[in-house]
Amino acid sequence: MPDEYELKPFHCEEDTRGGEVRLRPHGDLDMSTAPVLEEHIQRARASGARTVVVDLSTLEFMDSTGLTLITRYDSEARRDGFDFALIPGNQRIQRLFDLTGLAGYFTFLPG
Numbered sequence: 001m002p003d004e005y006e007l008k009p010f011h012c013e014e015d016t017r018g019g020e021v022r023l024r025p026h027g028d029l030d031m032s033t034a035p036v037l038e039e040h041i042q043r044a045r046a047s048g049a050r051t052v053v054v055d056l057s058t059l060e061f062m063d064s065t066g067l068t069l070i071t072r073y074d075s076e077a078r079r080d081g082f083d084f085a086l087i088p089g090n091q092r093i094q095r096l097f098d099l100t101g102l103a104g105y106f107t108f109l110p111g
Helices: 034-046 064-080 091-100
Strands: 011-017 020-029 051-055 059-062 083-087
Touching: 011 034, 020 034, 020 064, 034 051, 034 064, 051 064, 059 064, 059 091, 064 083, 064 091
Parallel strands: 020 051, 020 059, 051 083
Antiparallel strands: 011 020
């Protein structure tokens, strides 16, 4: 029986406009790929970005590691005074936010 789940290659696009950096991770955001997204977020902050937006619309999968990463940077934004927002993912990704009760915690922007 063939494996129904194929690992999607992960990469992250970055778009900078003025003081805003938009990050668009593609593929699966999990324990093995979260450090890549974290590096992009850290680079955005180091560049002086006042707003960081993570676009989840191109993710195929996200586990608790990805959710923890996003939660940590949202908390840092609240503490350090920069804006952090998300663009919703597909129904499968958004279900993770709903199941954990975190959907109302984050700022979601229209895609």
